[in-house]
Amino acid sequence: MAESAAVARSPIAPTPPVAIENGWEVSARRSAADLRITDCTPLTKLLVLGPEGGVFGIPFGRAERDEEGVLVAGSGPGEWTLFGPPGTGEGLAGRAAAALPPDEGAVFDLTHGRAAMRITGPAAAAALARVCAVDLAGEVSPDGAAFRSSVAKVVTDVVRDDIDSQLSYLMHCDRAFGQYLFDALLDAGAEFDIEVDGFAGPGI
Amino acid sequence: MMLLPCPHCGPRNSSEFRYVGEGTARPDPGTATIGVWRDYLYTRSNPAGWTTENWFHRAGCRRYFTVERHTVSNAVRASHRPAAQARTTSDPEGLSAGTERGPDAGPG
Ligand SMILES: [Zn+2]
Numbered sequence: 001m002a003e004s005a006a007v008a009r010s011p012i013a014p015t016p017p018v019a020i021e022n023g024w025e026v027s028a029r030r031s032a033a034d035l036r037i038t039d040c041t042p043l044t045k046l047l048v049l050g051p052e053g054g055v056f057g058i059p060f061g062r063a064e065r066d067e068e069g070v071l072v073a074g075s076g077p078g079e080w081t082l083f084g085p086p087g088t089g090e091g092l093a094g095r096a097a098a099a100l101p102p103d104e105g106a107v108f109d110l111t112h113g114r115a116a117m118r119i120t121g122p123a124a125a126a127a128l129a130r131v132c133a134v135d136l137a138g139e140v141s142p143d144g145a146a147f148r149s150s151v152a153k154v155v156t157d158v159v160r161d162d163i164d165s166q167l168s169y170l171m172h173c174d175r176a177f178g179q180y181l182f183d184a185l186l187d188a189g190a191e192f193d194i195e196v197d198g199f200a201g202p203g204i
Numbered sequence: 205m206m207l208l209p210c211p212h213c214g215p216r217n218s219s220e221f222r223y224v225g226e227g228t229a230r231p232d233p234g235t236a237t238i239g240v241w242r243d244y245l246y247t248r249s250n251p252a253g254w255t256t257e258n259w260f261h262r263a264g265c266r267r268y269f270t271v272e273r274h275t276v277s278n279a280v281r282a283s284h285r286p287a288a289q290a291r292t293t294s295d296p297e298g299l300s301a302g303t304e305r306g307p308d309a310g311p312g
Contacts, residue, residue, distance in 0.1 A: 060212065060265070076265050077212050133217050147213065148264050150220055155263045 010041035011115050011178035015196040022086035027198035035121035035189050036197035039182065043203055044084040045114050045172060048096045050105030052078040063146040063159045071170070071204055073146040073159045081146075081157060083116075083170070085202030115178025118161075119185055120168040123192040128169055130188035132158070152184035209283040212265040220263035227256045227270060252276050258286070 008024045019028035024042035048055065056072050058064055058080065063073035070092060071083040084092045089109045096107045119127060125136040131152040135141065143162045148155065156173040173181050186194055206218040226248050231240045249255070255275055260268050272282040 077267060149213075149216065150263045 031195035033195035040116040116172040127189040224258035
């Protein structure tokens with residue numbers, strides 16, 4: 001990328017040291033703590049609206065990775081959120097549009113309009129339960145569960161997306177609430193010694 | 205805390221919802237008198253008992269739905285998506301029944 005290229009910034013202030021990753025300013029801090037929080041805002045985030053019943057074969061409430069590693073979450077009735085690596089918005093939007101029936105539905109790139117973050121570690125459910133009323137027990141919210149609810153009073157989309165069988169929740173909310181939600185989750189995780197872990201591509 | 209069963213999302217804290225109001229039948233604009241319109245707009249039965257009302261799941265699926273709730277005990281005996289009929293009653297635009305999104309729904 002040329003020196004003069006624009007740098008995208010998350011609404012969440014990066015914890016030093018700061019680096020540039022795929023055109024985004026990110027924290028390059030690395031943590032191996034038991035409970036970690038990562039600002040995942042650089043991820044490509046698409047909202048797809050289409051006929052209820054499953055454009056991608058994924059119902060409301062479930063999330064799965066497609067053959068190219070894109071995380072497709074059924075985030076509402078007739079509504080899907082697609083998470084891809086940073087900088088893949090255009091190609092992903094084209095693929096999403098192609099999956100819709102002709103003249104039906106819409107695709108929106110919300111990458112710069114939403115803040116995304118992930119908390120990972122064995123205590124992730126206990127920390128999240130401090131600020132979210134939805135039952136996070138394994139049988140109610142298993143790996144691949146997707147829902148929208150109030151998290152620390154912010155309307156937040158939550159996807160349980162375990163990493164290498166480690167408990168992990170990927171969340172996104174309106175960009176303006178990003179720093180607040182991040183701070184609220186740091187606060188909720190304080191008793192579990194949560195640490196900031198910087199974003200590293202592809203990140204999904 | 206009061207739990208409301210959303211037909212899409214399951215039971216959630218009532219703070220996630222917006223109360224829309226009692227379900228009322230929209231009069232026929234061709235024949236309704238001023239008195240009938242006034243009743244439609246302002247008069248509610250407000251029972252101490254079972255009532256049928258509409259709610260909007262603001263912090264969840266962003267859909268309207270219909271609930272039968274007991275106003276004294278807050279017990280809920282039915283919760284369902286609005287019937288197609290709802291388009292001509294409390295929801296003339298059919299916002300609650302179809303794929304349209306409600307006035308409170310943001311893009312994401
Ligand atoms: Zn709902």
